[in-house]
Amino acid sequence: MSIGLHKSDFKNPVVRWIDSRMPIFTMMQKEYGTFPTPRNFNYFWNFGALAMVNLVIMIATGIFLAMNYTPHTSMAFDSVERIMRDVNYGWLLRYVHANGASMFFIVVYIHIWRGMFYGSYKAPRELLWILGVVIFLLMMATAFMGYVLPWGQMSFWGATVITNLFSAFPVVGEHIVTLLWGGFSVDNPTLNRFFSLHYLLPFVIVGVVFLHIAALHITGSNNPLGIDPKGPQDTIPFHPYYTAKDSVGIVVYLMVFAVLVFFAPNYLGHPDNYIPANPLVTPAHIVPEWYFLPFYAILRAVPDKLGGVLMMFGAIAVLFVLPWLDGSPVRSMRFRPLARIAFFLWTIAFGVLLWAGGKPAEGTYVLIARLATVYYFAYFLVILPLLGRLERPLPLPESIATPVLRGGGPLPAGAANSPMEKA
Structure with missing residues:
Protein backbone atom coordinates (compact mmCIF):
# COMPACT_ATOMS: atom_id res chain seq x y z
CA MET A 1 0.00 0.00 0.00
CA SER A 2 1.28 3.45 -0.88
CA ILE A 3 2.50 5.76 1.86
CA GLY A 4 -0.23 8.07 3.09
CA LEU A 5 -3.13 5.72 2.44
CA HIS A 6 -5.31 4.58 5.33
CA LYS A 7 -5.00 0.85 5.98
CA SER A 8 -8.44 -0.65 5.53
CA ASP A 9 -9.39 -4.02 7.00
CA PHE A 10 -12.53 -4.57 4.90
CA LYS A 11 -12.50 -7.68 2.68
CA ASN A 12 -14.64 -6.32 -0.15
CA PRO A 13 -12.14 -4.89 -2.70
CA VAL A 14 -14.37 -1.96 -3.72
CA VAL A 15 -15.12 -1.01 -0.12
CA ARG A 16 -11.43 -1.41 0.79
CA TRP A 17 -10.33 0.76 -2.18
CA ILE A 18 -12.73 3.57 -1.16
CA ASP A 19 -12.03 3.22 2.56
CA SER A 20 -8.25 3.38 2.13
CA ARG A 21 -8.63 6.76 0.42
CA MET A 22 -11.59 8.11 2.42
CA PRO A 23 -12.19 6.03 5.57
CA ILE A 24 -15.93 6.55 5.80
CA PHE A 25 -16.60 2.83 6.28
CA THR A 26 -14.05 2.62 9.08
CA MET A 27 -15.67 5.63 10.74
CA MET A 28 -19.16 4.08 10.42
CA GLN A 29 -17.86 0.78 11.81
CA LYS A 30 -16.32 2.62 14.77
CA GLU A 31 -19.31 4.88 15.50
CA TYR A 32 -22.20 2.52 14.66
CA GLY A 33 -20.67 -0.94 14.78
CA THR A 34 -18.23 -1.50 17.62
CA PHE A 35 -19.24 1.65 19.52
CA PRO A 36 -19.70 0.53 23.18
CA THR A 37 -23.17 1.26 24.55
CA PRO A 38 -24.72 0.52 27.96
CA ARG A 39 -26.30 -2.91 28.00
CA LYS A 230 -17.53 0.61 35.00
CA GLY A 231 -16.00 -1.78 32.49
CA PRO A 232 -16.57 -4.12 29.52
CA GLN A 233 -19.20 -6.06 31.49
CA ASP A 234 -21.44 -2.97 31.40
CA THR A 235 -21.40 -2.37 27.62
CA ILE A 236 -22.18 -4.15 24.37
CA PRO A 237 -21.44 -3.17 20.75
CA PHE A 238 -24.08 -0.96 19.13
CA HIS A 239 -24.33 -3.45 16.24
CA PRO A 240 -26.03 -5.91 16.07
CA TYR A 241 -27.74 -5.50 19.46
CA VAL A 287 -55.39 28.00 16.96
CA PRO A 288 -51.96 26.79 15.84
CA GLU A 289 -51.09 23.16 15.17
CA TRP A 290 -51.53 20.85 18.17
CA TYR A 291 -47.80 20.61 18.95
CA PHE A 292 -47.66 24.37 19.66
CA LEU A 293 -50.70 24.37 21.95
CA PRO A 294 -48.86 24.12 25.33
CA PHE A 295 -46.85 27.24 24.55
CA TYR A 296 -49.89 28.96 23.06
CA ALA A 297 -51.74 28.29 26.33
CA ILE A 298 -48.89 29.88 28.30
CA LEU A 299 -49.00 32.91 25.99
CA ARG A 300 -52.73 33.40 26.57
CA ALA A 301 -52.56 32.69 30.31
CA VAL A 302 -50.75 35.99 30.90
CA PRO A 303 -52.98 39.07 30.56
CA ASP A 304 -50.12 41.35 29.45
CA LYS A 305 -49.04 40.88 25.80
CA LEU A 306 -45.31 41.39 26.38
CA GLY A 307 -45.44 39.26 29.53
CA GLY A 308 -47.19 36.47 27.65
CA VAL A 309 -44.60 36.52 24.85
CA LEU A 310 -41.73 36.47 27.35
CA MET A 311 -43.32 33.57 29.25
CA MET A 312 -43.91 31.63 26.03
CA PHE A 313 -40.26 31.99 24.96
CA GLY A 314 -39.16 31.44 28.56
CA ALA A 315 -40.92 28.06 28.59
CA ILE A 316 -38.37 26.88 26.02
CA ALA A 317 -35.43 28.99 27.22
CA VAL A 318 -35.60 27.36 30.65
CA LEU A 319 -34.69 24.04 28.99
CA PHE A 320 -31.30 25.50 28.02
CA VAL A 321 -30.35 26.04 31.68
CA LEU A 322 -31.94 22.85 33.02
CA PRO A 323 -28.53 21.14 33.57
CA TRP A 324 -27.64 23.85 36.08
CA LEU A 325 -31.03 24.10 37.76
CA ASP A 326 -31.02 20.47 38.87
CA GLY A 327 -28.19 20.14 41.39
CA SER A 328 -28.75 16.52 42.39
CA PRO A 329 -25.70 14.26 41.84
CA VAL A 330 -28.05 11.41 40.84
CA ARG A 331 -29.22 11.38 37.23
CA SER A 332 -32.05 8.88 36.97
CA MET A 333 -35.33 9.60 38.72
CA ARG A 334 -35.69 5.88 39.36
CA PHE A 335 -33.59 6.63 42.46
CA ARG A 336 -35.21 9.99 43.30
CA PRO A 337 -38.75 9.28 44.59
CA LEU A 338 -39.70 12.89 45.37
CA ALA A 339 -38.32 14.22 42.09
CA ARG A 340 -40.18 11.45 40.26
CA ILE A 341 -43.50 12.58 41.75
CA ALA A 342 -42.74 16.23 40.89
CA PHE A 343 -41.80 15.25 37.34
CA PHE A 344 -44.97 13.25 36.76
CA LEU A 345 -46.97 16.25 38.02
CA TRP A 346 -45.03 18.40 35.52
CA THR A 347 -45.97 15.92 32.77
CA ILE A 348 -49.64 16.28 33.76
CA ALA A 349 -49.29 20.09 33.75
CA PHE A 350 -47.81 19.95 30.24
CA GLY A 351 -50.74 17.78 29.09
CA VAL A 352 -53.20 20.23 30.66
CA LEU A 353 -51.53 23.11 28.77
CA LEU A 354 -51.81 21.08 25.56
CA TRP A 355 -55.54 20.66 26.19
CA ALA A 356 -56.15 24.25 27.33
CA GLY A 357 -54.29 25.69 24.33
CA GLY A 358 -56.97 24.34 22.02
CA LYS A 359 -59.83 25.85 24.02
CA PRO A 360 -61.17 29.43 23.86
CA ALA A 361 -59.24 31.93 26.00
CA GLU A 362 -62.10 32.55 28.38
CA GLY A 363 -63.56 31.50 31.74
CA THR A 364 -62.32 28.35 33.43
CA TYR A 365 -59.94 27.48 30.59
CA VAL A 366 -57.79 30.55 31.34
CA LEU A 367 -57.69 29.75 35.08
CA ILE A 368 -56.65 26.15 34.41
CA ALA A 369 -53.96 27.31 31.96
CA ARG A 370 -52.62 29.76 34.56
CA LEU A 371 -52.38 27.10 37.25
CA ALA A 372 -50.60 24.72 34.86
CA THR A 373 -48.26 27.53 33.77
CA VAL A 374 -47.36 28.29 37.39
CA TYR A 375 -46.44 24.65 38.02
CA TYR A 376 -44.57 24.39 34.69
CA PHE A 377 -42.15 27.15 35.73
CA ALA A 378 -42.16 26.28 39.45
CA TYR A 379 -40.91 22.79 38.60
CA PHE A 380 -37.80 24.15 36.87
CA LEU A 381 -37.09 27.24 38.95
CA VAL A 382 -38.13 26.16 42.47
CA ILE A 383 -38.83 22.45 42.89
CA LEU A 384 -35.80 20.96 41.09
CA PRO A 385 -33.24 23.27 42.75
CA LEU A 386 -34.73 22.58 46.20
CA LEU A 387 -34.91 18.81 45.68
CA GLY A 388 -31.30 18.83 44.50
CA ARG A 389 -30.35 20.10 47.96
CA LEU A 390 -32.89 18.38 50.21
CA GLU A 391 -33.78 15.01 48.66
CA ARG A 392 -32.03 11.83 49.77
CA PRO A 393 -31.80 9.51 46.75
CA LEU A 394 -32.01 5.73 46.97
CA PRO A 395 -28.74 3.74 46.81
CA LEU A 396 -27.33 3.29 43.31
CA PRO A 397 -26.23 -0.10 41.91
CA GLU A 398 -22.50 -0.78 41.84
CA SER A 399 -22.55 -1.25 38.07
CA ILE A 400 -24.92 -1.55 35.11
CA ALA A 401 -24.31 -5.29 34.91
CA THR A 402 -25.43 -5.96 38.48
CA PRO A 403 -29.21 -5.37 38.04
CA VAL A 404 -29.12 -6.60 34.42
CA LEU A 405 -27.67 -10.00 35.31
CA ARG A 406 -30.13 -10.51 38.18
CA GLY A 407 -33.10 -9.51 36.01
CA GLY A 408 -33.60 -6.05 37.44
CA GLY A 409 -35.17 -7.22 40.70
CA PRO A 410 -34.17 -6.03 44.17
CA LEU A 411 -31.28 -7.70 45.94
CA PRO A 412 -32.29 -9.89 48.86
CA ALA A 413 -30.68 -9.08 52.18
CA GLY A 414 -27.12 -10.38 52.37
CA ALA A 415 -27.05 -11.49 48.74
CA ALA A 416 -24.00 -10.98 46.57
CA ASN A 417 -24.08 -8.22 44.01
CA SER A 418 -23.08 -10.34 41.02
CA PRO A 419 -22.60 -13.97 39.95
CA MET A 420 -18.83 -13.46 40.20
CA GLU A 421 -19.16 -12.53 43.88
CA LYS A 422 -21.37 -15.58 44.48
CA ALA A 423 -18.68 -17.77 42.92
Whole structure:
Protein backbone atom coordinates (compact mmCIF):
# COMPACT_ATOMS: atom_id res chain seq x y z
CA MET A 1 0.00 0.00 0.00
CA SER A 2 1.28 3.45 -0.88
CA ILE A 3 2.50 5.76 1.86
CA GLY A 4 -0.23 8.07 3.09
CA LEU A 5 -3.13 5.72 2.44
CA HIS A 6 -5.31 4.58 5.33
CA LYS A 7 -5.00 0.85 5.98
CA SER A 8 -8.44 -0.65 5.53
CA ASP A 9 -9.39 -4.02 7.00
CA PHE A 10 -12.53 -4.57 4.90
CA LYS A 11 -12.50 -7.68 2.68
CA ASN A 12 -14.64 -6.32 -0.15
CA PRO A 13 -12.14 -4.89 -2.70
CA VAL A 14 -14.37 -1.96 -3.72
CA VAL A 15 -15.12 -1.01 -0.12
CA ARG A 16 -11.43 -1.41 0.79
CA TRP A 17 -10.33 0.76 -2.18
CA ILE A 18 -12.73 3.57 -1.16
CA ASP A 19 -12.03 3.22 2.56
CA SER A 20 -8.25 3.38 2.13
CA ARG A 21 -8.63 6.76 0.42
CA MET A 22 -11.59 8.11 2.42
CA PRO A 23 -12.19 6.03 5.57
CA ILE A 24 -15.93 6.55 5.80
CA PHE A 25 -16.60 2.83 6.28
CA THR A 26 -14.05 2.62 9.08
CA MET A 27 -15.67 5.63 10.74
CA MET A 28 -19.16 4.08 10.42
CA GLN A 29 -17.86 0.78 11.81
CA LYS A 30 -16.32 2.62 14.77
CA GLU A 31 -19.31 4.88 15.50
CA TYR A 32 -22.20 2.52 14.66
CA GLY A 33 -20.67 -0.94 14.78
CA THR A 34 -18.23 -1.50 17.62
CA PHE A 35 -19.24 1.65 19.52
CA PRO A 36 -19.70 0.53 23.18
CA THR A 37 -23.17 1.26 24.55
CA PRO A 38 -24.72 0.52 27.96
CA ARG A 39 -26.30 -2.91 28.00
CA ASN A 40 -29.52 -1.84 29.73
CA PHE A 41 -31.20 0.46 27.17
CA ASN A 42 -34.99 0.24 27.13
CA TYR A 43 -37.28 1.14 24.24
CA PHE A 44 -37.28 4.83 25.19
CA TRP A 45 -33.81 4.91 23.63
CA ASN A 46 -35.38 4.08 20.23
CA PHE A 47 -36.80 7.55 19.80
CA GLY A 48 -33.54 9.18 18.74
CA ALA A 49 -33.33 6.80 15.78
CA LEU A 50 -37.04 7.35 15.06
CA ALA A 51 -36.45 11.11 14.93
CA MET A 52 -33.68 10.63 12.37
CA VAL A 53 -35.92 8.39 10.23
CA ASN A 54 -38.68 11.00 10.42
CA LEU A 55 -36.29 13.81 9.43
CA VAL A 56 -35.27 11.87 6.31
CA ILE A 57 -38.95 11.27 5.44
CA MET A 58 -39.77 14.96 5.85
CA ILE A 59 -36.87 16.14 3.70
CA ALA A 60 -37.56 13.59 0.94
CA THR A 61 -41.29 14.33 0.72
CA GLY A 62 -40.67 18.07 1.06
CA ILE A 63 -38.34 18.13 -1.95
CA PHE A 64 -40.95 16.45 -4.17
CA LEU A 65 -43.73 18.70 -2.88
CA ALA A 66 -41.62 21.79 -3.61
CA MET A 67 -41.41 20.71 -7.26
CA ASN A 68 -45.16 21.23 -7.59
CA TYR A 69 -45.85 24.04 -5.11
CA THR A 70 -46.22 27.71 -6.15
CA PRO A 71 -45.30 30.23 -3.41
CA HIS A 72 -47.69 32.97 -4.49
CA THR A 73 -50.77 34.15 -2.60
CA SER A 74 -53.03 33.81 -5.64
CA MET A 75 -51.81 30.31 -6.53
CA ALA A 76 -50.55 28.61 -3.35
CA PHE A 77 -53.89 27.16 -2.25
CA ASP A 78 -54.70 25.93 -5.77
CA SER A 79 -51.22 24.43 -6.20
CA VAL A 80 -51.76 22.37 -3.04
CA GLU A 81 -55.13 21.18 -4.37
CA ARG A 82 -53.44 20.31 -7.66
CA ILE A 83 -50.86 18.25 -5.77
CA MET A 84 -53.69 16.41 -4.04
CA ARG A 85 -55.76 15.78 -7.19
CA ASP A 86 -53.55 15.78 -10.30
CA VAL A 87 -49.94 14.95 -9.34
CA ASN A 88 -49.19 11.22 -9.36
CA TYR A 89 -49.26 10.11 -5.72
CA GLY A 90 -49.31 13.76 -4.72
CA TRP A 91 -51.99 13.04 -2.12
CA LEU A 92 -49.67 10.49 -0.53
CA LEU A 93 -46.70 12.86 -0.50
CA ARG A 94 -48.74 15.62 1.08
CA TYR A 95 -50.39 13.42 3.70
CA VAL A 96 -47.05 11.83 4.64
CA HIS A 97 -45.45 15.28 4.91
CA ALA A 98 -48.29 16.89 6.86
CA ASN A 99 -48.73 13.99 9.28
CA GLY A 100 -44.98 13.50 9.41
CA ALA A 101 -44.72 16.86 11.18
CA SER A 102 -47.08 15.62 13.89
CA MET A 103 -45.27 12.29 14.18
CA PHE A 104 -41.94 14.14 14.35
CA PHE A 105 -43.12 16.21 17.32
CA ILE A 106 -44.59 13.15 19.07
CA VAL A 107 -41.25 11.38 18.77
CA VAL A 108 -39.24 14.43 19.88
CA TYR A 109 -41.53 15.16 22.84
CA ILE A 110 -41.07 11.57 24.06
CA HIS A 111 -37.31 11.87 23.42
CA ILE A 112 -37.18 15.03 25.56
CA TRP A 113 -39.35 13.41 28.25
CA ARG A 114 -36.98 10.46 28.43
CA GLY A 115 -33.96 12.79 28.70
CA MET A 116 -35.60 14.67 31.57
CA PHE A 117 -36.70 11.55 33.46
CA TYR A 118 -33.35 9.77 33.23
CA GLY A 119 -31.23 12.91 33.71
CA SER A 120 -29.56 12.86 30.30
CA TYR A 121 -28.98 16.62 30.59
CA LYS A 122 -26.56 16.26 33.50
CA ALA A 123 -22.76 16.41 33.30
CA PRO A 124 -20.97 15.61 31.10
CA ARG A 125 -23.85 15.83 28.59
CA GLU A 126 -24.85 19.48 29.01
CA LEU A 127 -23.80 20.48 25.47
CA LEU A 128 -25.52 17.40 24.05
CA TRP A 129 -28.75 18.52 25.75
CA ILE A 130 -28.37 22.14 24.59
CA LEU A 131 -27.89 21.02 20.97
CA GLY A 132 -31.05 18.95 21.34
CA VAL A 133 -33.00 22.02 22.48
CA VAL A 134 -31.60 23.96 19.48
CA ILE A 135 -32.94 21.20 17.21
CA PHE A 136 -36.32 21.50 18.93
CA LEU A 137 -36.39 25.27 18.31
CA LEU A 138 -35.45 24.81 14.64
CA MET A 139 -38.21 22.20 14.32
CA MET A 140 -40.76 24.64 15.72
CA ALA A 141 -39.69 27.40 13.32
CA THR A 142 -39.75 25.00 10.36
CA ALA A 143 -43.16 23.59 11.30
CA PHE A 144 -44.69 27.04 11.79
CA MET A 145 -43.51 28.23 8.37
CA GLY A 146 -44.67 25.00 6.75
CA TYR A 147 -48.15 25.42 8.23
CA VAL A 148 -48.44 28.78 6.48
CA LEU A 149 -47.66 27.42 3.00
CA PRO A 150 -51.08 25.86 2.14
CA TRP A 151 -52.47 29.40 2.45
CA GLY A 152 -55.76 28.36 3.99
CA GLN A 153 -57.67 30.37 6.54
CA MET A 154 -55.81 28.99 9.55
CA SER A 155 -52.49 29.35 7.72
CA PHE A 156 -53.06 33.04 7.02
CA TRP A 157 -54.49 34.00 10.39
CA GLY A 158 -52.04 31.85 12.32
CA ALA A 159 -49.19 33.65 10.56
CA THR A 160 -50.80 37.02 11.28
CA VAL A 161 -51.31 36.34 14.99
CA ILE A 162 -47.94 34.69 15.70
CA THR A 163 -45.79 37.18 13.78
CA ASN A 164 -47.66 40.06 15.43
CA LEU A 165 -46.42 38.81 18.80
CA PHE A 166 -43.00 40.30 18.08
CA SER A 167 -44.57 43.76 18.04
CA ALA A 168 -44.82 43.46 21.84
CA PHE A 169 -41.06 44.03 22.15
CA PRO A 170 -40.31 47.71 22.73
CA VAL A 171 -38.31 49.71 20.14
CA VAL A 172 -37.39 46.78 17.85
CA GLY A 173 -40.73 44.91 17.77
CA GLU A 174 -42.32 46.73 14.84
CA HIS A 175 -39.12 46.42 12.79
CA ILE A 176 -38.99 42.65 13.41
CA VAL A 177 -42.60 42.27 12.26
CA THR A 178 -41.99 44.32 9.12
CA LEU A 179 -38.91 42.22 8.36
CA LEU A 180 -40.88 38.99 8.79
CA TRP A 181 -43.75 40.21 6.65
CA GLY A 182 -41.63 41.86 3.96
CA GLY A 183 -44.15 44.70 4.05
CA PHE A 184 -46.96 46.01 6.20
CA SER A 185 -49.19 42.93 6.25
CA VAL A 186 -49.01 39.17 5.73
CA ASP A 187 -48.91 38.96 1.95
CA ASN A 188 -46.94 37.57 -0.97
CA PRO A 189 -43.47 38.58 0.34
CA THR A 190 -44.30 36.81 3.61
CA LEU A 191 -45.24 33.61 1.80
CA ASN A 192 -42.03 33.72 -0.25
CA ARG A 193 -39.91 34.25 2.85
CA PHE A 194 -41.58 31.39 4.69
CA PHE A 195 -41.29 29.03 1.73
CA SER A 196 -37.55 29.74 1.34
CA LEU A 197 -36.86 29.29 5.04
CA HIS A 198 -39.08 26.21 5.31
CA TYR A 199 -37.02 24.59 2.54
CA LEU A 200 -33.69 25.67 4.06
CA LEU A 201 -34.12 24.97 7.78
CA PRO A 202 -34.39 21.14 7.54
CA PHE A 203 -30.85 21.08 6.16
CA VAL A 204 -29.74 23.29 9.05
CA ILE A 205 -31.40 20.75 11.35
CA VAL A 206 -29.34 18.00 9.67
CA GLY A 207 -26.17 19.95 10.49
CA VAL A 208 -27.15 20.39 14.15
CA VAL A 209 -28.17 16.71 14.35
CA PHE A 210 -24.65 15.84 13.17
CA LEU A 211 -23.22 17.94 16.03
CA HIS A 212 -25.74 16.35 18.42
CA ILE A 213 -24.58 12.84 17.46
CA ALA A 214 -20.90 13.87 17.60
CA ALA A 215 -21.41 15.17 21.15
CA LEU A 216 -23.22 11.93 22.04
CA HIS A 217 -20.34 9.79 20.79
CA ILE A 218 -17.81 11.85 22.76
CA THR A 219 -19.62 11.64 26.11
CA GLY A 220 -21.34 8.30 25.54
CA SER A 221 -25.01 7.51 26.07
CA ASN A 222 -26.81 7.81 29.36
CA ASN A 223 -28.83 4.77 30.48
CA PRO A 224 -31.93 4.03 32.62
CA LEU A 225 -29.81 3.68 35.78
CA GLY A 226 -28.03 6.97 35.16
CA ILE A 227 -24.63 5.57 36.15
CA ASP A 228 -21.47 5.41 34.05
CA PRO A 229 -20.20 2.06 32.71
CA LYS A 230 -17.53 0.61 35.00
CA GLY A 231 -16.00 -1.78 32.49
CA PRO A 232 -16.57 -4.12 29.52
CA GLN A 233 -19.20 -6.06 31.49
CA ASP A 234 -21.44 -2.97 31.40
CA THR A 235 -21.40 -2.37 27.62
CA ILE A 236 -22.18 -4.15 24.37
CA PRO A 237 -21.44 -3.17 20.75
CA PHE A 238 -24.08 -0.96 19.13
CA HIS A 239 -24.33 -3.45 16.24
CA PRO A 240 -26.03 -5.91 16.07
CA TYR A 241 -27.74 -5.50 19.46
CA TYR A 242 -29.20 -2.02 19.19
CA THR A 243 -29.52 -1.91 15.41
CA ALA A 244 -31.86 -4.90 15.80
CA LYS A 245 -33.73 -3.24 18.67
CA ASP A 246 -34.04 0.03 16.75
CA SER A 247 -35.30 -1.89 13.71
CA VAL A 248 -38.18 -3.31 15.76
CA GLY A 249 -39.09 0.20 16.94
CA ILE A 250 -38.88 1.61 13.42
CA VAL A 251 -41.22 -1.09 12.04
CA VAL A 252 -43.81 -0.42 14.77
CA TYR A 253 -43.45 3.32 14.27
CA LEU A 254 -43.96 3.08 10.49
CA MET A 255 -47.06 0.95 11.07
CA VAL A 256 -48.57 3.64 13.32
CA PHE A 257 -47.53 6.29 10.78
CA ALA A 258 -49.22 4.33 7.97
CA VAL A 259 -52.46 3.98 9.96
CA LEU A 260 -52.54 7.76 10.47
CA VAL A 261 -51.78 8.54 6.81
CA PHE A 262 -54.21 6.05 5.25
CA PHE A 263 -57.08 5.99 7.73
CA ALA A 264 -57.07 9.40 9.49
CA PRO A 265 -54.98 11.80 7.38
CA ASN A 266 -56.84 14.92 8.51
CA TYR A 267 -57.39 13.95 12.14
CA LEU A 268 -54.61 16.20 13.47
CA GLY A 269 -55.31 19.09 11.08
CA HIS A 270 -57.82 21.93 11.19
CA PRO A 271 -60.82 21.96 8.83
CA ASP A 272 -60.57 25.76 8.33
CA ASN A 273 -57.33 25.22 6.43
CA TYR A 274 -59.35 23.76 3.57
CA ILE A 275 -60.86 27.22 3.07
CA PRO A 276 -58.75 29.63 0.95
CA ALA A 277 -57.13 32.45 2.93
CA ASN A 278 -59.35 35.52 3.22
CA PRO A 279 -57.98 38.63 5.01
CA LEU A 280 -61.54 39.98 5.37
CA VAL A 281 -62.96 36.98 7.29
CA THR A 282 -61.50 36.15 10.69
CA PRO A 283 -62.05 32.57 11.96
CA ALA A 284 -64.05 32.30 15.17
CA HIS A 285 -61.24 30.47 16.96
CA ILE A 286 -57.64 30.83 15.77
CA VAL A 287 -55.39 28.00 16.96
CA PRO A 288 -51.96 26.79 15.84
CA GLU A 289 -51.09 23.16 15.17
CA TRP A 290 -51.53 20.85 18.17
CA TYR A 291 -47.80 20.61 18.95
CA PHE A 292 -47.66 24.37 19.66
CA LEU A 293 -50.70 24.37 21.95
CA PRO A 294 -48.86 24.12 25.33
CA PHE A 295 -46.85 27.24 24.55
CA TYR A 296 -49.89 28.96 23.06
CA ALA A 297 -51.74 28.29 26.33
CA ILE A 298 -48.89 29.88 28.30
CA LEU A 299 -49.00 32.91 25.99
CA ARG A 300 -52.73 33.40 26.57
CA ALA A 301 -52.56 32.69 30.31
CA VAL A 302 -50.75 35.99 30.90
CA PRO A 303 -52.98 39.07 30.56
CA ASP A 304 -50.12 41.35 29.45
CA LYS A 305 -49.04 40.88 25.80
CA LEU A 306 -45.31 41.39 26.38
CA GLY A 307 -45.44 39.26 29.53
CA GLY A 308 -47.19 36.47 27.65
CA VAL A 309 -44.60 36.52 24.85
CA LEU A 310 -41.73 36.47 27.35
CA MET A 311 -43.32 33.57 29.25
CA MET A 312 -43.91 31.63 26.03
CA PHE A 313 -40.26 31.99 24.96
CA GLY A 314 -39.16 31.44 28.56
CA ALA A 315 -40.92 28.06 28.59
CA ILE A 316 -38.37 26.88 26.02
CA ALA A 317 -35.43 28.99 27.22
CA VAL A 318 -35.60 27.36 30.65
CA LEU A 319 -34.69 24.04 28.99
CA PHE A 320 -31.30 25.50 28.02
CA VAL A 321 -30.35 26.04 31.68
CA LEU A 322 -31.94 22.85 33.02
CA PRO A 323 -28.53 21.14 33.57
CA TRP A 324 -27.64 23.85 36.08
CA LEU A 325 -31.03 24.10 37.76
CA ASP A 326 -31.02 20.47 38.87
CA GLY A 327 -28.19 20.14 41.39
CA SER A 328 -28.75 16.52 42.39
CA PRO A 329 -25.70 14.26 41.84
CA VAL A 330 -28.05 11.41 40.84
CA ARG A 331 -29.22 11.38 37.23
CA SER A 332 -32.05 8.88 36.97
CA MET A 333 -35.33 9.60 38.72
CA ARG A 334 -35.69 5.88 39.36
CA PHE A 335 -33.59 6.63 42.46
CA ARG A 336 -35.21 9.99 43.30
CA PRO A 337 -38.75 9.28 44.59
CA LEU A 338 -39.70 12.89 45.37
CA ALA A 339 -38.32 14.22 42.09
CA ARG A 340 -40.18 11.45 40.26
CA ILE A 341 -43.50 12.58 41.75
CA ALA A 342 -42.74 16.23 40.89
CA PHE A 343 -41.80 15.25 37.34
CA PHE A 344 -44.97 13.25 36.76
CA LEU A 345 -46.97 16.25 38.02
CA TRP A 346 -45.03 18.40 35.52
CA THR A 347 -45.97 15.92 32.77
CA ILE A 348 -49.64 16.28 33.76
CA ALA A 349 -49.29 20.09 33.75
CA PHE A 350 -47.81 19.95 30.24
CA GLY A 351 -50.74 17.78 29.09
CA VAL A 352 -53.20 20.23 30.66
CA LEU A 353 -51.53 23.11 28.77
CA LEU A 354 -51.81 21.08 25.56
CA TRP A 355 -55.54 20.66 26.19
CA ALA A 356 -56.15 24.25 27.33
CA GLY A 357 -54.29 25.69 24.33
CA GLY A 358 -56.97 24.34 22.02
CA LYS A 359 -59.83 25.85 24.02
CA PRO A 360 -61.17 29.43 23.86
CA ALA A 361 -59.24 31.93 26.00
CA GLU A 362 -62.10 32.55 28.38
CA GLY A 363 -63.56 31.50 31.74
CA THR A 364 -62.32 28.35 33.43
CA TYR A 365 -59.94 27.48 30.59
CA VAL A 366 -57.79 30.55 31.34
CA LEU A 367 -57.69 29.75 35.08
CA ILE A 368 -56.65 26.15 34.41
CA ALA A 369 -53.96 27.31 31.96
CA ARG A 370 -52.62 29.76 34.56
CA LEU A 371 -52.38 27.10 37.25
CA ALA A 372 -50.60 24.72 34.86
CA THR A 373 -48.26 27.53 33.77
CA VAL A 374 -47.36 28.29 37.39
CA TYR A 375 -46.44 24.65 38.02
CA TYR A 376 -44.57 24.39 34.69
CA PHE A 377 -42.15 27.15 35.73
CA ALA A 378 -42.16 26.28 39.45
CA TYR A 379 -40.91 22.79 38.60
CA PHE A 380 -37.80 24.15 36.87
CA LEU A 381 -37.09 27.24 38.95
CA VAL A 382 -38.13 26.16 42.47
CA ILE A 383 -38.83 22.45 42.89
CA LEU A 384 -35.80 20.96 41.09
CA PRO A 385 -33.24 23.27 42.75
CA LEU A 386 -34.73 22.58 46.20
CA LEU A 387 -34.91 18.81 45.68
CA GLY A 388 -31.30 18.83 44.50
CA ARG A 389 -30.35 20.10 47.96
CA LEU A 390 -32.89 18.38 50.21
CA GLU A 391 -33.78 15.01 48.66
CA ARG A 392 -32.03 11.83 49.77
CA PRO A 393 -31.80 9.51 46.75
CA LEU A 394 -32.01 5.73 46.97
CA PRO A 395 -28.74 3.74 46.81
CA LEU A 396 -27.33 3.29 43.31
CA PRO A 397 -26.23 -0.10 41.91
CA GLU A 398 -22.50 -0.78 41.84
CA SER A 399 -22.55 -1.25 38.07
CA ILE A 400 -24.92 -1.55 35.11
CA ALA A 401 -24.31 -5.29 34.91
CA THR A 402 -25.43 -5.96 38.48
CA PRO A 403 -29.21 -5.37 38.04
CA VAL A 404 -29.12 -6.60 34.42
CA LEU A 405 -27.67 -10.00 35.31
CA ARG A 406 -30.13 -10.51 38.18
CA GLY A 407 -33.10 -9.51 36.01
CA GLY A 408 -33.60 -6.05 37.44
CA GLY A 409 -35.17 -7.22 40.70
CA PRO A 410 -34.17 -6.03 44.17
CA LEU A 411 -31.28 -7.70 45.94
CA PRO A 412 -32.29 -9.89 48.86
CA ALA A 413 -30.68 -9.08 52.18
CA GLY A 414 -27.12 -10.38 52.37
CA ALA A 415 -27.05 -11.49 48.74
CA ALA A 416 -24.00 -10.98 46.57
CA ASN A 417 -24.08 -8.22 44.01
CA SER A 418 -23.08 -10.34 41.02
CA PRO A 419 -22.60 -13.97 39.95
CA MET A 420 -18.83 -13.46 40.20
CA GLU A 421 -19.16 -12.53 43.88
CA LYS A 422 -21.37 -15.58 44.48
CA ALA A 423 -18.68 -17.77 42.92
